[in-house]
Amino acid sequence: MDQVSILARVYCINILLTLLSIIATASVMADESTAKGWLVPANLPFERIHPLLEQEVSTLSKIDLSYVRIKGEQGYWFIVDLNKQSQSKANVIYADNSHLAQLDFYTLDENFNLLVEVNNEAYRYINKVLPHAQLYADEARWAAVYVRHSEDDRMGIRLATAAEFAKLINTKLRNFFLIAGLLLLSIAIAGTVYGLSHQVKSLYLLGYLICVLSEFLIAKGVLNYFNIEFVSLWYIKLQFSFQVLALAVINFYFIHYLQSQNLLNARQDKLTVYIGLFSVAAVLSCVMKQSEQFAVVTVCLGAMLVLLCYLFFYWLSNTKKTIQFKFVLVWFAVILQTLCWQATLVSGAKVQQFNDVLLVLNVITFVLMLLIHERECVKQYSYSLTHDDDTKLPNKQLLIKRLDNQVILEIEHSLLLFRPAVLSNARASFGYEHVNDQIKVTMGKLVPQLASMNVMCIETNLQGSRCIARLDDSTYGVVIVGKLELSQIEQLVCVINSVFAEGITHKRIHLIDKVEIGVANYPLHASTSLQLVQRGLQALAVKPLHGERWHMFNIDNVALSQRRIAIASALKEAIEFDQLSLFFQPQIYLNTGKVHGAEALLRWEHPQLGNVPPDLFIPIAESSGIISDLTEWVITQALRYQKKMTALLPEHIISINISAKDLQRKDLPVLFITLLNEYQLNPANVMLELTESATLFEGVDIRNALNDYRLIGVKIAIDDFGTGYSSLAYLSKMGFDEIKIDKQFVMNIEYSKNDQTICRATCDIAKSLGSYVVAEGIEDSQSMVKLQSYGCEVGQGYFFSRPLPFDDYMLWLEQNFEATTVFVNDLGKVVDLVGKNNY
Structure with missing residues (x-):
């Protein structure tokens, strides 16, 4: 549906609704009971007009006094023949307009002589709402009412019995307090809802209700109790401005809603400016004459009605969702209320009762719609607490609630x-x-x-x-x-x-x-x-x-899991407070027996957990993200110790294990450069050992990472060779300086032909690649001889020494760095020159 068709529908509906309001107003006016009499325009006091009354009454024809238009600054006399009224027992005369500048009641005899000027001091509070006079004199033949107002206005004169008038007053007061109380209660509900949920729609409803309450209080003459003519007059005019403001609030809500649904384009956002201009015009019309204000307010109400219809049909034509009945109901209620306000401008108080009834119904409808919506929101929120948002399945909270019921009933x-x-x-x-x-x-x-x-x-x-x-x-x-x-x-x-x-x-x-x-x-x-x-x-x-x-x-798995958690928690503290230590296992040249270097091995002795092996806490450190701090600590300590080792043995090689995750760090080579310069160490005497699984670590560019370290000058070794899936081409591509045979192939080499084959092949591969071989796990002389015969250059294991603390290793190094510790003669006999000083 294009905008032209929308506008055409809007104008047609607006014309139809306006005609309906005129017809409804006419029917209401026709049903009103009338009081007939004479209307005499005269800005004269009673003494001067008294001689003219008989002449005026005899020459003027009777007219309907229940609906009379009066001009501003013009005095009017309403003359009523009490004996000829259909309500012969009427003893109360009253006016339906309480906003007049001057209103005086008189009773006259049959010769138009003044009997008494009515004084309503005893009923002054009721008189502010419904100006009236009681006709006590039995000889009263005529009733005269003098009226003057500063603006053009409408009013009516009516007669009633005392009982009817009392009933009328009671009805007006009861309706006033009921409607005012309902509006205040609705405002309190809307304000509470906004305070709790901060929903914009409740804020718009709050603004609408405040405007309606203000309009209602003014229409009922609340400020008539203040005897200030100018303020009362201005306040009365503000009544119609609040009607326009109430419609403006509803239009603003429709625009906000359409914007939240991304249905309004930038050009249509200018509707907000138009609504604001009409609202300002309605407020400024309070300083105009009443006739001019009625014209301005009528135009503003009509414009607001057109905009409201346009927004509604625009929403209907563009929404892809199911049309909500409550949304249509609210729109229809606002349209009906607007038409009733327009009818009030035409007929004055004649449709006021219908307006009050409609006001009550609309307020109840709006508040109920708000409460129903909030109830739906509460139900939706409660549902979201017990259900998953994505799949709508019951969530953990609902599951635990059902399990609690099973536990209470002790059902397995x-x-x-x-x-x-x-x-x-x-x-x-x-x-x-x-x-x-x-x-x-x-x-x-x-x-x-x-x-x-x-x-x-x-x-x-x-x-x-x-x-x-x-x-x-x-x-x-x-x-x-x-x-x-x-x-x-x-x-x-x-x-x-x-x-x-x-x-x-x-x-x-x-x-x-x-x-x-x-x-x-x-x-x-x-x-x-x-x-x-x-x-x-x-x-x-x-x-x-x-x-x-x-x-x-399984409770055993829980104990292991709890131990892992305790280790992860304690590991950070262990790094900060130096609870860790480095042990060093010597590496020996098999041919000469000289010391090649040592491998730095990390140890942790915890006060409560006891001795925690590296095989346990290293994976925990990797999974918990502490491995970076742990690696930095090991490198720093190892190079600090290397400074002292090279002072005793300048060619001493320190081997440091590094994790696969550490290869991803760009700051680790910087740390090596800093420490090497600080301790003035030869980079060629530092060997980084990477496990074979680490070199195959997914997502890491091993070759480029290793090149960063080679540029520094450190050497690279592949540890635990034979346990992974490295190929000869892969080893050639990486260019390792050292290949370490895993101890599982060395410890049983004397009896296992497969292990012998693997060790011999590894040594051959290393020679072909220009690398030298280090064998781990040498625990006896027979294993050492086998490896020596295969061409293995360096060995380490318990046969030479167990891993030693730094001070013990330095002592061992002083005793053995010059002598040929172990060698093999031509006859294959092993001579131990160190003696039995093995650790």
Whole structure:
């Protein structure tokens, strides 16, 4: 629907509604009871007009006094024949306009002589709301009312009995307090809702209600109790300005709503300026004459109505969502209220009662719509607390609530947690939206299969029953009711694995991965629901071995996990407070027996944990992110000790192990340069040992990383050679200075032909690549002789020395650095010149 058709519809509807308001106003006016009499314009006091009354009454024809227009600064006499009124028992005369500048009541005899000037001092508060006079004199034949106002206005003169007038007053006061109380209560509700939720719609409703309340109070003559003519007059005119402001607030809300839905373009944003201009014009019209103000306010109300209709139909034509009935109801209520206000401008007080009824209905409608919306928001928020936003599955909170019920009833049950590993890869490859859709489809396939098994229903709603809960981004849970039976768990595991075996496909990319499963039982493994979830997560965290598809909670795994956590926590403190130490294991030239150097080995003796082996805390340091600090500490200490070692043995080689993750650090070569310059060490005497698995570490450019260290001058060794998958081409490409044979091939070399073959081949490969070989784990002379015969240059192991603390190693070095420690003569006999001073 284009804008032209929208505007055409708006104007047609506006014309139709205006005609309806005129017809409704006419019908209301026709139904009003009338009081007939004579209207005599005269700015004269009673004494001067008295001689003319009989002549005026005899010459003028009767007119309807219930609706009379009066001009500003012009006095008027209303003359009523009391004996000829249809209400013969009427003893109260009143005016329906309480805003007049001057209003005086008189009673006259049949000769138009003044009987008494009515004094309503005893009823002055009622008189402020409904000016009136009681006709006590039995001989009263005529009633005269003198009226003067500073602006053009409308008014009516009416008669009633005392009982009817009392009922009228009571009705007006009751309606006033009820409507005013309802408006104040609605304002309090809207303000409270905004204070709690800070929703913009409640703020707009608050502004609308304040404008309506102000207009209502002015219309009911609240300021008439202040005897200030100018203020009262200005205040009365402000009544119509508040009507325009109330419509402006509604229009602003529609614009805000359309902007929040991205339905308004930049050009249509100028509607805000137009609404503001009409609002300012309505406020400024208070200083105009009343006739001029009515014209301005009528134009502003019409313009606001056109804009409101335009915005509404524009929303209908552009919204892609289902049209909300409450939105249409609010729009219709505002339109009807506007038409009623326009009718009030035409007919004055004649439609005021209908306006009050409509005002009550609209306010109740708006507040109910707001409360219903807030109720929906509360329900949605409560739902979000117990359900996952992406998949709409029950979340951890709802699962724990159901488990609590099982614990209270002491029903035995098991919690099966599963984590499809494919989800993490799929999110990285395909994005969250596609994966969440796939999860819904997969869970939709899994639920019917689980329903036939002894699985607890976590939630039942209009969408059906749900037996799967989502604990976190990739972990799901199922509750098995009854005693723990391994066959039942195996059946569930088979079902889950079969469903996820299909994997996830997107744009011809298909991902298939395993499912990790952990199980914990109540009351076997836990006594509370929270503890049961914790046990299930601990079982899920166990690394599966070959052939294992699921894990039952095991207290031994928990103890190991807790120890790992304690180690990770204590490791940072150990680095800061120097609880670590370096040991040094000598490396010996096999042919000459001279000291080649030493390998720096890290040791940790914790006050509470005891001796923590490197095989345990090094992986923990890598997984917890402490490995960088640990490596810096080792390098700093090793090079500081190397300074003292080279003072005793200038050609001493220090070997330092480095982690694969350390190769990614660009600041580590800088640290080497700084320390080498500080201690004035020869870089060629520093050997960095990388495990074979580290050289194959995924995501690391090994060659470029090693070149950074070669530029410094340090040498590179590949450690634990033979345990990985390095090829000869790979070794040639990397260009290692040293190849270390792992001790598992050395310790049994005398009896194992396979180990002999591996060691001999390694030595041959090293010679062909220009590298020398270091053998680890030499524990006897026979192993040393074998390796020496294969061409192995350097060896280390318990046969030479155990790893020694720095002070002990320096003592050992002083005793052995000059002599030929171990050599092999031509007869193959081993001569030990060191004696039995082995560590």
